[in-house]
Amino acid sequence: MTVHIPVSLGTRSYGIHVGPGLISEAGKLLKPFAKGPVPIVTDSNVAFLHLDRFIGVLQDEGIEVHPIVLDAGEGTKSFAWLEKLIGQLLAAGVDRGGLIVALGGGVIGDLTGFAAGILKRGIAFAQIPTTLLSQVDSSVGGKTAINVPEGKNLVGVFHQPSIVIADTDVLGTLPRRELLAGYAEVVKTAALGNADYFSWLEKNAVQALNGEPEAIVRAVAEACKMKAGIVARDERESGERALLNLGHTFGHALETATGFSGRLLHGEGVSIGMALAFQLSVKLGLCPAADCERLIAHLKMVGMPSAISDIPGERPSPEVLIAAMAHDKKVKDGKLIFVLARRIGETFVTGDVPVDAVREVLEV
């Protein structure tokens, strides 16, 4: 049932391996890249659940491993943790020809990828994603970053991994809230450019989210195939890749306004942000209301948040959110940039959005 998806980027090409039980193959898959001591960067939750077995399969191949365990949570994508990680990577003795392994969710992948991208001006790294979000999105494409108080992912580099190994069995230990947050990026991938995939999700989301092997492997592999294609055509986001930001102009502003805290996970921000992007598209007369209703119905059916009022605690004001959006990396010539929809499966990027319309959807 394993699927292999190539990411074609010339000398930076690599493979994504998706399937059940792949951790047991990780030693063999990583061996060709592992030269010298190999730091394994992970977080405390993943270390507790999966690190010992992972170390075992690498040691079985004669790989010398150096586990580095960081705190779990979005707060770890910060300058303070980057500095700590760099210190530990240097202590592990990894050199420029070596390999750094990220074992964990998007936080570990983004932080480790960034550290690998800047340490000694660039060291190879491998992504072993352990959340649904990281398997379908963050482990692929080479965007790495940390957050700063001004906004999400504002400090980072493009640094492609050398290999991605997504073992769908490890999703079995993921808390339901995290699984659903990751599913937002699955829905995003379908909604931005693949109406057939969206229809398939409407029929199969429950099975996939219950961990039925065929359904979850297909859900992950389809998202990876779409992202691999987009990244291969537009690695540095000069065009089409910006579509992967569907829901993120709103979502990142919501994450910033809630302080990158457990109040709102990235995927939850994307879920609400997608609903807002479709509502904005309807308001501007670009998208049929029925498509927006269909998207929101699917989000609700699986139990995902779809409105700002779904966020616990004090509601961030439209002005605070619009101010946060001004720091978005996509801002061009002072204009906010949005991914808007013509229908489910057809989206486009635009800077031509009246701020009053944005304020109105933020008030609902």
Ligand SMILES: NC(=O)c1ccc[n+]([C@@H]2O[C@H](COP(=O)([O-])OP(=O)(O)OC[C@H]3O[C@@H](n4cnc5c(N)ncnc54)[C@H](O)[C@@H]3O)[C@@H](O)[C@H]2O)c1
């Ligand atoms: N680089 C990209 O292209 C890209 C794409 C999407 C999102 N992101 C970033 O990814 C981050 C979110 O990633 P995430 O949702 O994976 O969050 P995360 O890395 O914080 O992981 C979520 C939680 O699940 C735990 N966990 C991980 N694997 C587990 C497992 N198998 N079993 C039990 N618990 C497990 C973690 O310890 C953590 O508490 C955000 O910072 C977001 O900006 C980056």
Ligand SMILES: O=C(O)C(=O)C[C@@H](O)[C@H](O)[C@H](O)COP(=O)(O)O
């Ligand atoms: O890979 C991409 O490109 C994406 O936009 C994927 C997003 O899901 C992800 O959250 C990404 O980190 C956002 O990118 P950013 O450039 O807006 O920080």
Ligand SMILES: [Zn+2]
């Ligand atoms: Zn995202």
